[in-house]
Amino acid sequence: GVRSHGPFVPLNLSTIPKELLASELFGYDEGAFSGAARGGKRGKIELAHGGTLFLDELTDLPLDMQSALLRILEDKKVVPLGSDRPRTVDFRVIAATNLKPASAVADGKLRLDLYYRLNVLSIELPPLRERLEDLLLLVRHILDREGFAGLMVSEVVTDAFRQYSWPGNIRELRNVLVRAAAVSVTATIVAEDLPAEVRSGFSAHRNGSGSPPDRIRVEQALAEALGNISRAAQILGIHRTTLHHKIREYGLARERFMSSRVPS
Numbered sequence: 001g002v003r004s005h006g007p008f009v010p011l012n013l014s015t016i017p018k019e020l021l022a023s024e025l026f027g028y029d030e031g032a033f034s035g036a037a038r039g040g041k042r043g044k045i046e047l048a049h050g051g052t053l054f055l056d057e058l059t060d061l062p063l064d065m066q067s068a069l070l071r072i073l074e075d076k077k078v079v080p081l082g083s084d085r086p087r088t089v090d091f092r093v094i095a096a097t098n099l100k101p102a103s104a105v106a107d108g109k110l111r112l113d114l115y116y117r118l119n120v121l122s123i124e125l126p127p128l129r130e131r132l133e134d135l136l137l138l139v140r141h142i143l144d145r146e147g148f149a150g151l152m153v154s155e156v157v158t159d160a161f162r163q164y165s166w167p168g169n170i171r172e173l174r175n176v177l178v179r180a181a182a183v184s185v186t187a188t189i190v191a192e193d194l195p196a197e198v199r200s201g202f203s204a205h206r207n208g209s210g211s212p213p214d215r216i217r218v219e220q221a222l223a224e225a226l227g228n229i230s231r232a233a234q235i236l237g238i239h240r241t242t243l244h245h246k247i248r249e250y251g252l253a254r255e256r257f258m259s260s261r262v263p264s
Contacts (some may be wrong), residue, residue, distance in 0.1 A: 003092055006051025011044045014057040021065060028081035045078050048091040058095040058118075059109040066111045069093075073117055092120060128166040128173065135161055135173075142174050148181045152188040156237025160191060164198050191237040215250045219257075220244070227258035 016024055027043030073080050076085035095118050104110035143151055180193040225231035233243045
């Protein structure tokens with residue numbers, strides 16, 4: 001519609017001190033309070049005129065301001081702090097919350113009338129652990145966006161990501177990837193580049209009855225890589241030095257893998 005070409009004004013309500021929320025949303029006139037800017041200031045609602053106001057963490061908005069927002073949506077007028085002159089505004093609201101709306105209403109964090117007013121179209125974003133089909137696409141997108149377009153991710157890391165519960169969702173995935181990219185010493189992110197909490201759940205799963213013993217995995221990787229240590233380490237998702245330790249630990253001679261494969 002027409003508003004898609006208008007301004008998009010975001011406001012994260014969880015990051016604004018409660019005493020500043022009213023002035024951020026509604027704006028104020030000059031002299032409205034001590035320290036008010038000369039000439040006053042337009043609030044986010046007025047800035048969104050003709051476009052969209054995005055309110056993140058809606059349930060952090062105090063109930064009295066929720067009531068004021070509802071009146072503004074109904075009347076299409078906003079009164080800045082310290083003013084007695086309503087200003088006409090025409091905007092749409094997109095709101096987000098990390099709480100289920102029904103629970104927020106029951107807990108007294110969201111006015112039921114405001115919820116009904118806003119709930120024209122509802123989109124529920126499932127947690128990352130429930131949409132693992134998006135995981136690899138997100139990994140590639142995040143690495144490319146953060147300047148690591150040439151960096152690959154080993155299969156072991158991919159498995160670790162699928163086993164992890166991702167309580168922090170996409171924000172946590174981004175942080176894990178940026179950290180791993182920063183410490184990686186090869187062109188591929190391997191398991192040792194991951195933080196301990198991501199590795200731990202996978203390690204328990206990997207050592208369970210459903211996974212082959214570590215020695216067999218090392219032998220299979222060496223066979224697939226025809227004895228090439230760097231390639232075998234990439235397949236296993238570990239560093240070369242770690243693979244050397246495993247070869248010595250299991251008494252393997254990599255030369256025997258250089259021309260033949262072991263059965264899978």
